Amino acid sequence: MNTLLTEEQRDALQELMNISMGQAANALARLIAAKITLSIPKISDVTPQQFMSMLTDDAVWYTRQSFLGTIKGEVVAVFSKEGSDAIGRLMDYDLPLNQDSLDELLLELANILAGACLTGFAEQLSLKAKLSMPTMYTPTMQHIEQYRWASTLMMEVKFNVEASHFDSKIVICLEESSVQTLLITLQQLLE
Numbered sequence: 001m002n003t004l005l006t007e008e009q010r011d012a013l014q015e016l017m018n019i020s021m022g023q024a025a026n027a028l029a030r031l032i033a034a035k036i037t038l039s040i041p042k043i044s045d046v047t048p049q050q051f052m053s054m055l056t057d058d059a060v061w062y063t064r065q066s067f068l069g070t071i072k073g074e075v076v077a078v079f080s081k082e083g084s085d086a087i088g089r090l091m092d093y094d095l096p097l098n099q100d101s102l103d104e105l106l107l108e109l110a111n112i113l114a115g116a117c118l119t120g121f122a123e124q125l126s127l128k129a130k131l132s133m134p135t136m137y138t139p140t141m142q143h144i145e146q147y148r149w150a151s152t153l154m155m156e157v158k159f160n161v162e163a164s165h166f167d168s169k170i171v172i173c174l175e176e177s178s179v180q181t182l183l184i185t186l187q188q189l190l191e
Helices: 007-032 048-054 084-090 099-124 176-190
Strands: 036-038 042-046 060-069 073-080 129-131 135-137 152-161 167-174
Touching: 007 036, 007 042, 007 099, 007 152, 007 176, 042 048, 060 099, 073 099, 084 099, 084 152, 099 129, 099 135, 099 167, 152 176, 167 176
Parallel strands: none
Antiparallel strands: 036 152, 042 152, 060 073, 060 129, 060 135, 073 167, 152 167
């Protein structure tokens, strides 16, 4: 599949992502009482091979959550290893973090960010998406055949916690059939 968004569709999708990612940043900022900055949402069409090649950084941790509903896909959260104690302190975790408390922290962060991002995005388009619980994820342990799509629309945004060196990225991957649903819904919104 070669998903080519029109410029108008891409602008509309970026604006919708901006709003939903802003909601996620606000949810986290309220929880940790720290300022969060966001990148401009990046939207691209990727194959499983391209997706896997993006997930090879040893300086980060990954979580993964699938979602089902009118749209289907996965949310991958990418968290920097640097600054994890600082974010743990902001979230009232006992320091130093042991592996269990680190995993709990990362899964909690993933749930907050991914939940707010996906919920805000789906609600703006009147689509349904139910997010599963996050799990820790090691991309290098996955095989390409495990991905259920040949090509997908990927939407990503970076979050930076200004009170620490901690940053994260939320990547929403839509399955091929969901991309078509999204495009139809976007077009109706634009008419």
